[in-house]
Ligand code: ADP
């Protein structure tokens with residue numbers, strides 16, 4: 001059974017038909033990337049999975065269960081959207097408090113200890129900065145903190161919407177290395193990226209979207225040879 005499945009999903013904004021029958025599977029342990037030009041429907045796909053824009057037709061299925069039938073308190077832990085609007089950290093909370101807020105979204109609090117360690121593992125080089133205000137970090141550091149916070153919730157699938165957006169090339173490389181590490185430690189990832197080659201460089205498989213439809217689905221290797 002796939003960890004996450006989209007079956008013939010149609011999503012609308014009013015009468016704008018943004019997703020026209022999208023079917024996607026994500027297996028446990030994979031990095032799957034969605035690529036395609038601006039307006040293709042990548043962000044909408046993530047919003048549809050996370051329930052921000054629910055599908056009008058078709059289903060989103062997580063571990064065999066329709067996502068809209070999973071009790072809300074559980075859904076909180078299922079996906080983390082790193083949309084431009086959701087990427088924000090809490091500027092007036094410290095780095096430590098920002099990370100703790102991420103752990104707070106979990107329902108199984110008794111296991112949060114090891115995950116705090118895991119989240120902190122990303123930030124080893126930040127030693128001594130735990131009490132610094134989030135708002136005083138650089139843009140790239142804030143983005144890493146946002147990913148760290150998302151990880152604290154130990155999501156079943158980490159939904160990443162253009163995590164490299166607006167970052168200097170050296171930071172983009174760091175972010176991609178972190179995403180690879182997170183996956184190597186067992187987190188399943190659905191990654192949306194403008195930079196297709198970077199995304200295909202770390203993904204196992206990819207889907208190419210065009211005007212709300214999937215036009216190609218293949219291994220990352222095959223897709224990057226096509227690019
Ligand atoms: P991508 O992430 O691939 O750039 P989006 O998912 O943002 O594409 O957009 C898919 C389509 O839906 C586009 O035609 C876009 O204009 C439209 N769209 C996205 N968000 C909204 C919205 N809030 N209201 C109306 N149309 C939207």
Ligand code: ADP
Pocket residue numbers: 039043044084
């Ligand atoms: P993205 O592709 O990452 O969604 P966009 O620049 O397309 O970024 O969209 C930025 C914001 O504007 C999003 O919140 C999106 O929902 C909204 N938006 C995008 N297209 C439209 C549209 N045609 N009408 C209204 N809102 C839109």
